Amino acid sequence: MSPTLPLAARPSRAALLTAFAAVYLIWGSTYLVMKFAVASMPPLLMAGTRYALAGGLLYGFMRRRGEARPTRAGWGQAAIIGVALLGFGNGGTTLGVLYLPSSTAALLVATVPMFLAVLGWLSGVAPRPTRWVTLGLAAGLAGMYLLATHAGPAPTVQRPGHAGLGMIAVLTAAFLWSVGSLYSKKHQPAPSPFLSGGMQMLCGGAAMLLVGLVRGEASGFTLAQVTLKSWLAYAYLVTLGSIVAFTAYIWLLRVVEPALAGTYAFVNPVVAVLLGWGFGGEKLSVQMLGGAALIVLAVGLVVLGGRKN
DSSP: OOOOOOTTOOOOHHHHHHHHHIIIIIHHHHHHHHHHHTTSSOHHHHHHHHHHHHHHHHHHHHHHTTOOOOOHHHHHHHHHHHIIIIIIIIHHHHHHTTTSOHHHHHHHHTTHHHHHHHHHHHHTSSOOOOHHHHHHHHHHHHHHHHHHTOSSOOOOOSSTTOHHHHHHHHHHHHHHHHHHHHHHHHOOSSSSHHHHHHHHHHHHHHHHHHHHHHTTTTTTOOGGGOOHHHHHHHHHIIIIIIIIHHHHHHHHHHHSOHHHHTTHHHHHHHHHHHHHHHHSOOOOOHHHHHHHHHHHHHHHHHHHHTOOO
16 A cells, blocks of 8 residues: 555654654755755756656656556645745745855744744644744744854855845745645645655756756756766755655644644754764854754744643
């Protein structure tokens, strides 16, 4: 039988821990890995082909396992979710960091859990955030602020002078990622979250490819200029970053509250900072450790505060 999940089923603790580990740790590592990939690849063409390839592999695998052919309505829902999550969400953030220091972009991306909690409540998808969840979200933003403003010079942006444009791009990306996440809570392209994930990656990847081509990223680009390091990073992003982590996120949106699934936006930068310290020669400061501690507290408050009695 194919690995579909009935909506009424209660996932096991092991399944939840595995999915959160994938979203927290793997997505956190992609900050560093993406830098290796785009060092010799155009950003949107890299991201678009990454998701299109991952989506095609996952979709083909699930269809061969016996999953039914998706309906036209299912493909329409997959297009909405894929374009919102990946086309605007991932693509918008990719463009935003052209104009912003990565620390500022990371702080703006941390608005995702806030958007998910508030929009989820207003749309009726999720209950009103409790005082503990609200406190946890505030602690997460405070921790993100400490991480984003840790001692040291800000990284050089690729296109200085357009900080406002970069902020608009990243905040719009965070907002539309949240909208797409909430939409997927009640609109599922296919019964299987794995088939759904493949469909969404195909649609989102196609959207980023189209925008990348319109932006002229293919002009003058040849595969011969891609380094081995970038190819290895690309393979990691396709397999673990897309197939494993994105599918885990889609599954989590089905079985937990949206704000809880969105805590990845708090944890990922912590993972990125620790990887930079362990593998990039970066130094840890008291301010950074304090920010990490606040984020751990934030996740705990959101998890415990969101439980129903």
